[in-house]
Amino acid sequence: MTSNGSFMIVVGVDGSKHSQNALKWALDEAARRDGGLRLITAWSKPPMSWYPALLETAVGEIVAEDSPERIAETVQADALRTAAGEGISATGQVVHSDSAASAILDAAKDADLIIVGSRGHGGFPGLHLGSVSTQVINHAPCPVLVVP
Template identity: 40%
Template sequence: MTQHTQDRPRIVVGVDGSPCSRAALRWSLAQAALTGAQVEAVAAWQYPEVYGYSYGWVPSMSDGGVYAKAAESALLDTVATVRAEQPQSPEVTSRVVEGHPLPVLMDAARSARLLVLGSRGHGTFAGALLGSVSQHCVQHAPCPVVVVPQP
């Protein structure tokens, strides 16, 4: 990373491949173009819940490759789709991290100027509510948080 890149403010955006995360990435790119910031798209993945069998045998977990590749694919597809819509937009760095989205995003936001998340609204009244990750980030993130509603 060059000194010039390190000195630029950083916008972190949570991306999971959903329509609301695409809206958050669009907003982040527009903000970065206005402020000269760099954009880092972050996707989190974790192992699914596994329950043991009655005889004490628990199937072994894979190395996580399938889950990590699925998260990476969703992230790269989302970035490519949004950048194709906005060809003049700033470059986006992408990062896939193992873990629950909440600690992953909170860690990524430590040195960021702004954290951008999509809202997981479900229509009318429920659409005005934030999801648990967005709500926690709004209250506890080490930088300002923007929650972009689903278009």
């Protein structure tokens, strides 16, 4: 347990179906253990830098695509609202990092459990386990639960 005595669960949240499943599991686990959640959402700037794409909507309006940071903030805010709606104490952190696994592992130094989805938004849909969950499993300072 963490130093304050509360069972702390770190959850990687990226908005993917698998991370939403991980969040649901973490909410249930936190309720069972009277614990809290630390929600981590990592974002990075694409290698060629990010420039807002201008998109034309079906009704002819021109809109700018959100930045990766803004998308991450929205995902994080949604996850925090979900936790609050379930009555679970949760904190959130949006981290600018080229490695989502490193962001999760840094946040889990004093955690009791890490929960991640088996896959995120990666480009290899046939894999059963993504690179982030694999790295977290191999380097975690505490038990890890990978939710399919």
